[in-house]
Every structure is written in structure tokens, then in C-alpha cells.
Amino acid sequence: MVEVRERREPHGTRVPLTELEQSAFCTTEPLVVKPLEEEFKAGVRWQKLPIAYMRMDSTTLRERVGAARRKLGKRAVILGHHYQREDIIAFADFRGDSFKLSQLAAQQADAEFIIFCGVHFMAETAFVLARPGQQVVLPNLQAGCSMSDMAPTGDVEDCWDDLQRVLGPGGVLPVAYMNCTAALKALCGRNGGIICTSSSADKAVRWAYERTPRVVFFPDQHLGRNTGLKLGLSLEDMVVWNPFKPMGGNTPEQLRNAKLILWKGHCSVHTRFTVGQIRQARETYPSINIMVHPECINEVVKAADHVGSTEGIVRTIAAAPAGSVWGVGTEINLVSRIAKENPDKTVFCLDPIVCPCATMYRIHPAYLAWVLEELVEGRVVNSISVDDETGRYARIALQRMLQVG
Ligand code: 13P
Ligand code: SF4
Numbered sequence: 001m002v003e004v005r006e007r008r009e010p011h012g013t014r015v016p017l018t019e020l021e022q023s024a025f026c027t028t029e030p031l032v033v034k035p036l037e038e039e040f041k042a043g044v045r046w047q048k049l050p051i052a053y054m055r056m057d058s059t060t061l062r063e064r065v066g067a068a069r070r071k072l073g074k075r076a077v078i079l080g081h082h083y084q085r086e087d088i089i090a091f092a093d094f095r096g097d098s099f100k101l102s103q104l105a106a107q108q109a110d111a112e113f114i115i116f117c118g119v120h121f122m123a124e125t126a127f128v129l130a131r132p133g134q135q136v137v138l139p140n141l142q143a144g145c146s147m148s149d150m151a152p153t154g155d156v157e158d159c160w161d162d163l164q165r166v167l168g169p170g171g172v173l174p175v176a177y178m179n180c181t182a183a184l185k186a187l188c189g190r191n192g193g194i195i196c197t198s199s200s201a202d203k204a205v206r207w208a209y210e211r212t213p214r215v216v217f218f219p220d221q222h223l224g225r226n227t228g229l230k231l232g233l234s235l236e237d238m239v240v241w242n243p244f245k246p247m248g249g250n251t252p253e254q255l256r257n258a259k260l261i262l263w264k265g266h267c268s269v270h271t272r273f274t275v276g277q278i279r280q281a282r283e284t285y286p287s288i289n290i291m292v293h294p295e296c297i298n299e300v301v302k303a304a305d306h307v308g309s310t311e312g313i314v315r316t317i318a319a320a321p322a323g324s325v326w327g328v329g330t331e332i333n334l335v336s337r338i339a340k341e342n343p344d345k346t347v348f349c350l351d352p353i354v355c356p357c358a359t360m361y362r363i364h365p366a367y368l369a370w371v372l373e374e375l376v377e378g379r380v381v382n383s384i385s386v387d388d389e390t391g392r393y394a395r396i397a398l399q400r401m402l403q404v405g
Contacts, residue, residue, distance in 0.1 A: 014244075016149035017045070018359055022268040026355040031332070033058040033087050036366040044358055045142045047382075053366040058087060061365040065091050068372035076375065077111040078368075079104060079126070081118035082310040083331040083360040088117045088368060097311035098122060098178045099197040099405060102398065105129050105136075113137055113375060116384070117363050119145045123384040124182045128394045136384045137375070139367035143359050145179055147295075150265035151219035153183040155243040160187060163216060163261070166252045172214040172261070175204055178401075179267075180219050182386040182394045189393035189400075198294050199309035200405035201227040205260075207404045214258060216241070219265035226294045226301050228260045240264050269357045270295035273329040277350040278303045281327035290350070291316060292329030300329060310334055317342055331357050 024042040025031075037054040040046055056064065069078070069091055079101050080092030089095055094104050101118065105126035108114055114136045116123040123138040130136060163172050174193035176184050185195055192211065196204030205227050208215045217224030221240055228238055237259040241248030247255070248264075255261065273296045281288055291306040291313055301307050306316055310330060317326050322344035328335045329350045339347040374381045386394065 016146050018144050018146035018149050019268050021045070022146060022358045023355065024358050025361050026353050028353060031085070031336075031354060031356060033061075033085065033365060036364050039364060044362070046362065047141045047367070049367060049370045053370045056366060056369070058365065061369050062087065062090070064369040065365060065372060068369065068376050071376045072113070072372065074110055076113040076115055076372070077108050078115045078117060081122060081360065082314065082334045082337075083357050084117050084363055085333055085356075085361065085365070086337065087365045088363055089337065091368065092117060097197065097199060097309045098125075099199045099309065099401075100311055102126065102129055102178070102197070103402065106402070108134070113380070115139065115368070115371065117368065119143045119148075119357075119359050120384070121145055121148050121179055121181065124386055125178065125185075125394075125398065127384050127386055128182060128185070128391050128398060135380055137371050137380065137382050138384050139371045139382060140362045140364070141382055143362045145359055147177075147179045147220055147265050147267045148181060151180055151184055151243075151263060153181060156184050156187060156218060156263075159216070159241055159243065159248060159263070160191070162247055163255065166247075166255050167214060170212060172216050173208045173212040174218065175201075175208050175215050175224075176218040176397070177201070177220050177223055182390050184218055185397050186390045186393035189396035189398075193397055194404065195397045195401040197309065197401070197405070198223060199312060200401060201294065202230055203404045204401060205231060207400070214261065216261040216263070218263040220267060220295055221262040221264055222266055222270070222297055223294050224260065224262040225298050226296075226307070228262075229298065233259055238262055267295040269331055269355065270329070271297060272351050272353075272355060273297075273300050275299050275303045277329075277352075278327065281350060285325045285327070285346070288325045288327050289320070290327045290329070292350075296329050304329065314338060317345065317347060320345060331360070333357075333360070 021044040024044045078092050080089045080095040102125050106129040123136050127136040174188045176188050178197045194204045239250050239258040240262050242264045290304040292304040294307050325346040327350050332354050335349040
């Protein structure tokens with residue numbers, strides 16, 4: 001498990017360290033891979049690895065990763081999330097959004113090892129969906145997700161118990177965004193709920209409303225709110241559950257009147273996008289298309305022309321006419337790649353500061369070289385697993401997502 005340490009604020013709320021570390025890599029310069037020893041200077045937690053890997057430059061790392069990859073052949077498959085660095089994506093057998101990667105993880109019947117270049121919750125999901133005996137490896141165990149860290153198991157269970165007491169059996173179903181722990185996924189599976197990704201949230205929430213009058217949506221309040229509005233709910237139909245207040249800060253009557261209860265979590269990368277950035281982009285390029293990820297706040301989503309998952313953003317811009325201009329509200333590694341792969345279009349990130357997802361960015365090529373070379377030597381490092389009971393219920397909720405999705 002990723003160790004989730006937190007800082008306690010004076011008023012009692014807890015801020016996950018992953019959130020505090022988010023700005024560590026922000027820069028106004030283009031991102032380049034430096035030897036890990038230099039990147040260690042950014043004020044974040046890194047997993048320790050043999051010193052030799054820390055000193056390798058990017059050319060050496062590319063050669064080492066390539067050689068180990070070739071030796072492993074079909075025994076290993078490398079999955080890369082769209083937010084990974086270029087030097088990682090270059091070695092991915094498949095790249096995609098969370099939904100596509102979870103489908104792919106479930107389809108890898110032959111590979112002994114699934115190397116997941118993404119974050120911890122994605123590797124856990126791959127383990128839950130993989131066939132028995134397959135091993136899932138996360139190259140850097142410190143690659144967590146600040147949003148997932150905002151929904152610790154104890155707080156989520158307390159919320160669920162409170163909701164059961166107030167709303168009674170069948171009064172509410174849990175829907176959890178993929179970006180959460182296996183324990184939260186299992187809570188959904190155990191209680192008739194479902195998992196969703198950014199590309200399947202509306203289908204999953206609609207699925208839940210066919211079975212219940214109310215949904216509690218974990219852990220991203222923004223994806224939950226954007227999805228509720230898309231399905232025709234109003235803001236008056238929604239309440240926010242603040243885990244630091246008794247009953248989430250709601251009265252029993254407010255909870256009974258609500259149709260959608262939104263856990264108070266967010267993505268530290270996507271909440272950087274603002275309506276002001278969109279206004280500025282439209283002033284500079286009057287014919288611009290604005291496309292944002294649904295983890296952005298609702299004001300930003302409303303001001304955009306298109307909303308989509310990472311895969312949706314990739315596909316929409318690839319299919320757009322030559323000469324079109326795109327201002328994109330998502331993680332910078334993906335936006336830079338889309339710009340490179342669409343030289344006939346103008347594509348840029350709405351945020352002028354270059355701020356990669358600090359946890360995705362921890363998959364430095366040195367870690368990929370290390371885990372692959374260890375596998376070549378017959379040693380599995382950084383294996384991710386989930387206990388049987390949690391895995392069984394998490395799988396139920398994930399399979400519902402794959403069926404609906
Ligand atoms: P996607 O499912 O759109 O790839 O999103 C994953 C994620 O973590 C976005 O912050
Ligand atoms: Fe988590 Fe946001 Fe990073 Fe996605 S972009 S992995 S939600 S912190």
C-alpha cells in the first residue's frame with residue numbers, strides 16, 4: 001500500500017501529503033527527464049532504489065529499459081496511462097485512460113507480469129481484474145493519488161454507516177470513481193454499488209438511479225457534480241459530504257431531500273483550471289475549441305466546448321480538422337503529447353504554468369529500468385496485491401462498471 005501520511009490543520013481537517021507535494025514539479029520551462037538523483041531534490045517522497053539507477057542519464061535509461069523489455073518478451077506487458085512522461089510512454093505496449101487500461105488489464109491472459117505505469121489505484125485495479133497468478137508491478141510505490149488519499153477507508157465507512165442510519169436500507173447506493181482505494185471499491189461491491197471512470201460516470205450513475213432514489217458519489221465532488229448536472233439534476237438536488245464534520249455537515253432532512261451526496265474530494269491538478277484562463281484563450285484565439293477533463297470545477301466545464309476523459313480528449317483532437325485550435329484543461333504530459341502528435345493543429349494547455357501530476361510524474365524511467373531488470377534476474381519488486389476478501393467485492397463493483405461501460 002502507498003503510505004498516506006497527512007498534515008493536521010488547526011481546525012481539524014487533514015490534508016494528504018500527496019496534495020501538499022503537488023506543486024513540487026511546477027515550472028515555466030519544458031519538462032525534461034533529469035537523472036533521478038537531481039529529481040530527488042524536488043520536495044516529494046520517492047521510493048529508494050539502488051544508487052546506480054539514480055545516476056543514469058536519460059539515454060542510458062532508454063537503452064537499459066529497451067534491453068530489459070526485449071529480454072522479458074511476452075512475459076511482461078507494460079500499460080501506460082496518458083499522463084505518463086514521454087520516456088515511459090515510449091515503452092508502453094498500450095496506453096489509455098483508466099477505463100481502457102482496466103479493460104486491457106483484464107484481457108492480458110498471457111503475460112506473467114503487468115507493469116503498470118500509472119498510479120497506485122490503477123495498479124490495484126489491474127490486480128483485482130487480472131487472472132490468478134499474474135503479478136502487477138508499480139514501478140514506484142510512492143506514486144499514489146491525492147484525490148484517492150482524500151477518502152480514507154475509516155472516514156468512508158463512517159459516512160456509509162451514517163447514511164444507512166438516516167436513509168435506511170435501499171435508500172442510497174454508493175458509486176465510486178476509479179480513483180480510490182480497493183477498500184472503497186469493495187464497499188461499493190458489498191453494498192450493491194458500482195465503480196465508474198471519467199468516461200463511464202454518467203452510465204454508472206444512471207445505472208444506480210435505476211435501483212435507488214439516492215446516490216453517494218466518492219471521492220471526486222467535481223466529477224460527481226458534473227455528472228449529476230449532465231443527467232438533469234440541479235444543484236439543489238445535491239449536498240456535499242465533508243468528512244471532517246458530523247454527518248458530513250448535513251442535517252438528516254437535507255440528506256433525505258438530496259438525490260446526490262458528493263464526497264468532498266478533488267483533483268489537485270484539474271482544480272487549477274479557471275474560467276479566467278478560458279476567457280484569456282478565447283480572446284487570443286477567437287475560433288478556439290476548449291476541451292477539459294470532467295474533474296475540473298463545474299464553472300470551467302460549463303465554459304468549455306467539450307468535456308471528456310483523457311482518451312476522449314486524445315480522440316476528439318485527433319479527429320479535428322487541420323488548422324483548428326485547442327485549449328486543453330488536463331495534465332501537461334498528455335497535452336504536450338497531443339500537441340506533438342497533431343502538428344497540423346494548435347494545441348496548448350490552458351494553465352500557463354507547467355504542473356504535471358506529481359504522483360504520475362514519480363514513475364521516472366530509472367524506476368522502470370530497475371523493476372524490469374529485477375524481473376529479468378527473476379526477482380519481483382514492487383508487486384501490488386489486494387487481500388482476497390477486498391478483491392472479491394472490489395471485483396464485483398468493477399465488473400458492473402465493465403458491463404455498463
Ligand atoms: P482518465 O480516466 O480520464 O484517464 O482519468 C484518470 C485520472 O486520474 C485523471 O485525473
Ligand atoms: Fe489523481 Fe489528479 Fe493525478 Fe489523476 S491527475 S492521478 S486524479 S492527482
